[in-house]
Amino acid sequence: MRSRYAAFAVGAAGYLLTTWHPSTRPDSLELDAEMKWVRLDILRTVRGGPLDTDGVVEFVAHYRLDGQRGQQHESSRFLKIDRRWFYLDSLG
Numbered sequence: 001m002r003s004r005y006a007a008f009a010v011g012a013a014g015y016l017l018t019t020w021h022p023s024t025r026p027d028s029l030e031l032d033a034e035m036k037w038v039r040l041d042i043l044r045t046v047r048g049g050p051l052d053t054d055g056v057v058e059f060v061a062h063y064r065l066d067g068q069r070g071q072q073h074e075s076s077r078f079l080k081i082d083r084r085w086f087y088l089d090s091l092g
Helices: 002-010 013-018
Strands: 036-047 054-065 068-081 084-090
Touching: 002 013, 002 036, 002 054
Parallel strands: none
Antiparallel strands: 036 054, 054 068, 068 084
C-alpha cells in the first residue's frame, strides 16, 4: 500500500499498473499532474501478513489540488501471488 501511495505521489503510473492485479487492471492509467499527494494515514489492516494470501488496507490519502485540500478514504483489497502483493479493488 505504501509503495502504491508513493507511486501516486511521484506520478509512476507504470509501477501502479504492474502492481495492479491482472483481473482488474486497466489498459492504461492517466494521473493528474496537478494533484499533490501530501500524506498517507493507514487506519486499519485486515490480514495481509507474511503467511496470508489476501488482505485489506483502510487508509486516508491526503492531497492538494487547485489550492484546496482533499482526501481519499478507501478500503483496498490486495492479493498475494508468488510472494508479491497486487492491488485488486476498492471496497469503497
